[in-house]
Amino acid sequence: MIRLLYVSQAASGITEEQVKDILKSAQRQNPTTGLTGVLVHGGGLFMQVLEGPEQAVLRQYVKIMDDRRHSDCQILHISPANDRIFEKWSMGIIQSDPMQFQHIAELRARRLEAVLTKTFTETMREFARTLLLGSNLPLQ
Ligand SMILES: Cc1cc2nc3c(=O)[nH]c(=O)nc-3n(C[C@H](O)[C@H](O)[C@H](O)COP(=O)(O)O)c2cc1C
Numbered sequence: 001m002i003r004l005l006y007v008s009q010a011a012s013g014i015t016e017e018q019v020k021d022i023l024k025s026a027q028r029q030n031p032t033t034g035l036t037g038v039l040v041h042g043g044g045l046f047m048q049v050l051e052g053p054e055q056a057v058l059r060q061y062v063k064i065m066d067d068r069r070h071s072d073c074q075i076l077h078i079s080p081a082n083d084r085i086f087e088k089w090s091m092g093i094i095q096s097d098p099m100q101f102q103h104i105a106e107l108r109a110r111r112l113e114a115v116l117t118k119t120f121t122e123t124m125r126e127f128a129r130t131l132l133l134g135s136n137l138p139l140q
Protein backbone atom coordinates (compact mmCIF):
# COMPACT_ATOMS: atom_id res chain seq x y z
CA MET A 1 0.00 0.00 0.00
CA ILE A 2 0.97 3.59 -0.53
CA ARG A 3 -0.30 6.96 0.55
CA LEU A 4 -0.18 9.94 -1.77
CA LEU A 5 -0.88 13.55 -0.94
CA TYR A 6 -1.25 16.17 -3.62
CA VAL A 7 -2.44 19.71 -3.87
CA SER A 8 -4.10 21.39 -6.86
CA GLN A 9 -5.71 24.60 -7.97
CA ALA A 10 -9.50 24.35 -8.09
CA ALA A 11 -11.02 25.60 -11.36
CA SER A 12 -12.08 29.19 -11.00
CA GLY A 13 -15.75 29.48 -10.25
CA ILE A 14 -16.07 25.87 -9.13
CA THR A 15 -19.42 25.43 -7.43
CA GLU A 16 -20.41 23.54 -4.31
CA GLU A 17 -22.46 21.33 -6.60
CA GLN A 18 -19.36 20.36 -8.59
CA VAL A 19 -17.42 19.55 -5.43
CA LYS A 20 -20.36 17.42 -4.35
CA ASP A 21 -20.24 15.57 -7.68
CA ILE A 22 -16.52 14.86 -7.24
CA LEU A 23 -17.18 13.54 -3.76
CA LYS A 24 -20.07 11.38 -4.93
CA SER A 25 -18.09 9.75 -7.74
CA ALA A 26 -15.15 9.17 -5.39
CA GLN A 27 -17.43 7.57 -2.81
CA ARG A 28 -19.01 5.41 -5.48
CA GLN A 29 -15.81 4.28 -7.19
CA ASN A 30 -13.20 4.11 -4.43
CA PRO A 31 -14.66 1.07 -2.66
CA THR A 32 -14.28 -0.90 -5.89
CA THR A 33 -10.62 0.04 -6.28
CA GLY A 34 -9.73 -0.23 -2.60
CA LEU A 35 -9.01 3.45 -2.13
CA THR A 36 -9.63 5.51 0.96
CA GLY A 37 -8.75 9.09 1.74
CA VAL A 38 -9.85 12.64 2.23
CA LEU A 39 -10.52 15.60 -0.02
CA VAL A 40 -9.85 19.00 1.50
CA HIS A 41 -11.32 21.99 -0.29
CA GLY A 42 -11.02 25.69 0.39
CA GLY A 43 -9.25 28.87 -0.56
CA GLY A 44 -9.30 27.95 -4.25
CA LEU A 45 -7.30 24.79 -3.63
CA PHE A 46 -7.87 21.09 -3.34
CA MET A 47 -5.73 18.82 -1.27
CA GLN A 48 -6.33 15.11 -1.39
CA VAL A 49 -4.92 12.05 0.30
CA LEU A 50 -5.31 8.78 -1.59
CA GLU A 51 -4.31 5.56 0.12
CA GLY A 52 -4.57 1.98 -1.08
CA PRO A 53 -2.80 -0.53 -3.31
CA GLU A 54 0.03 1.15 -5.22
CA GLN A 55 -1.36 0.52 -8.71
CA ALA A 56 -4.84 1.65 -7.73
CA VAL A 57 -3.59 4.89 -6.18
CA LEU A 58 -1.37 5.74 -9.14
CA ARG A 59 -4.02 4.88 -11.73
CA GLN A 60 -6.58 7.03 -9.98
CA TYR A 61 -4.12 9.88 -9.57
CA VAL A 62 -3.41 9.87 -13.32
CA LYS A 63 -7.15 10.09 -14.01
CA ILE A 64 -7.58 12.85 -11.45
CA MET A 65 -4.74 14.86 -13.00
CA ASP A 66 -6.71 15.05 -16.25
CA ASP A 67 -9.84 16.35 -14.57
CA ARG A 68 -10.72 19.86 -15.70
CA ARG A 69 -12.30 20.78 -12.42
CA HIS A 70 -8.80 21.56 -11.20
CA SER A 71 -5.26 22.07 -12.51
CA ASP A 72 -1.63 22.21 -11.46
CA CYS A 73 -1.63 18.96 -9.44
CA GLN A 74 1.52 18.64 -7.41
CA ILE A 75 2.44 15.64 -5.34
CA LEU A 76 3.60 16.79 -1.94
CA HIS A 77 4.19 13.41 -0.43
CA ILE A 78 4.15 9.77 -1.37
CA SER A 79 5.20 6.90 0.86
CA PRO A 80 4.68 3.23 1.53
CA ALA A 81 1.95 2.63 4.11
CA ASN A 82 1.38 -0.37 6.35
CA ASP A 83 -1.97 0.80 7.58
CA ARG A 84 -4.68 3.23 6.58
CA ILE A 85 -5.24 6.59 8.24
CA PHE A 86 -8.62 6.97 6.49
CA GLU A 87 -9.91 3.42 6.72
CA LYS A 88 -13.41 4.66 7.58
CA TRP A 89 -13.69 6.92 4.55
CA SER A 90 -13.98 5.92 0.89
CA MET A 91 -13.53 9.66 0.56
CA GLY A 92 -14.01 12.07 3.41
CA ILE A 93 -14.51 15.76 2.80
CA ILE A 94 -13.22 18.71 4.73
CA GLN A 95 -14.32 22.16 3.75
CA SER A 96 -11.24 23.73 5.13
CA ASP A 97 -11.14 26.86 7.17
CA PRO A 98 -8.64 29.60 6.32
CA MET A 99 -6.26 28.55 9.11
CA GLN A 100 -5.96 25.02 7.80
CA PHE A 101 -5.31 26.31 4.33
CA GLN A 102 -2.61 28.59 5.58
CA HIS A 103 -0.91 25.48 6.86
CA ILE A 104 -1.45 23.66 3.55
CA ALA A 105 -0.14 26.61 1.56
CA GLU A 106 2.98 26.55 3.71
CA LEU A 107 3.50 22.86 3.06
CA ARG A 108 3.00 23.53 -0.62
CA ALA A 109 5.55 26.32 -0.66
CA ARG A 110 8.05 23.98 0.92
CA ARG A 111 7.41 21.15 -1.51
CA LEU A 112 10.86 21.19 -3.03
CA GLU A 113 12.58 20.98 0.30
CA ALA A 114 13.07 17.80 2.18
CA VAL A 115 10.01 18.13 4.36
CA LEU A 116 9.93 15.44 6.97
CA THR A 117 7.60 12.54 6.32
CA LYS A 118 6.48 13.02 9.90
CA THR A 119 5.14 16.50 9.14
CA PHE A 120 2.95 15.15 6.36
CA THR A 121 1.82 12.13 8.32
CA GLU A 122 0.87 14.38 11.21
CA THR A 123 -1.06 16.68 8.88
CA MET A 124 -2.94 13.68 7.49
CA ARG A 125 -3.73 12.42 10.97
CA GLU A 126 -5.04 15.88 11.78
CA PHE A 127 -7.38 15.57 8.80
CA ALA A 128 -8.57 12.21 10.10
CA ARG A 129 -9.23 13.70 13.53
CA THR A 130 -11.18 16.54 11.91
CA LEU A 131 -13.29 13.97 10.06
CA LEU A 132 -13.87 11.97 13.23
CA LEU A 133 -14.95 15.03 15.15
CA GLY A 134 -17.33 15.84 12.32
CA SER A 135 -16.72 19.51 12.95
CA ASN A 136 -16.81 20.22 9.23
CA LEU A 137 -20.22 20.15 7.69
CA PRO A 138 -20.19 17.40 5.09
CA LEU A 139 -21.55 18.27 1.68
CA GLN A 140 -24.19 15.61 1.73
C1 LIG B 1 -9.95 17.06 -6.82
C2 LIG B 1 -10.53 15.80 -7.39
C3 LIG B 1 -10.51 14.63 -6.66
C4 LIG B 1 -11.03 13.44 -7.18
N1 LIG B 1 -10.99 12.30 -6.45
C5 LIG B 1 -11.49 11.16 -6.96
C6 LIG B 1 -11.43 9.95 -6.22
O1 LIG B 1 -10.93 9.87 -5.09
N2 LIG B 1 -11.97 8.83 -6.79
C7 LIG B 1 -12.56 8.85 -8.02
O2 LIG B 1 -13.01 7.81 -8.48
N3 LIG B 1 -12.62 9.99 -8.72
C8 LIG B 1 -12.11 11.14 -8.23
N4 LIG B 1 -12.18 12.29 -8.97
C9 LIG B 1 -12.86 12.25 -10.28
C10 LIG B 1 -11.94 11.74 -11.36
O3 LIG B 1 -11.12 12.78 -11.84
C11 LIG B 1 -12.75 11.16 -12.53
O4 LIG B 1 -13.73 12.06 -12.90
C12 LIG B 1 -13.41 9.86 -12.07
O5 LIG B 1 -12.41 8.93 -11.72
C13 LIG B 1 -14.31 9.28 -13.19
O6 LIG B 1 -13.58 8.43 -13.97
P1 LIG B 1 -14.29 7.46 -15.03
O7 LIG B 1 -14.37 8.27 -16.28
O8 LIG B 1 -13.36 6.30 -15.14
O9 LIG B 1 -15.63 7.10 -14.48
C14 LIG B 1 -11.62 13.47 -8.47
C15 LIG B 1 -11.65 14.66 -9.20
C16 LIG B 1 -11.13 15.82 -8.68
C17 LIG B 1 -11.17 17.10 -9.46
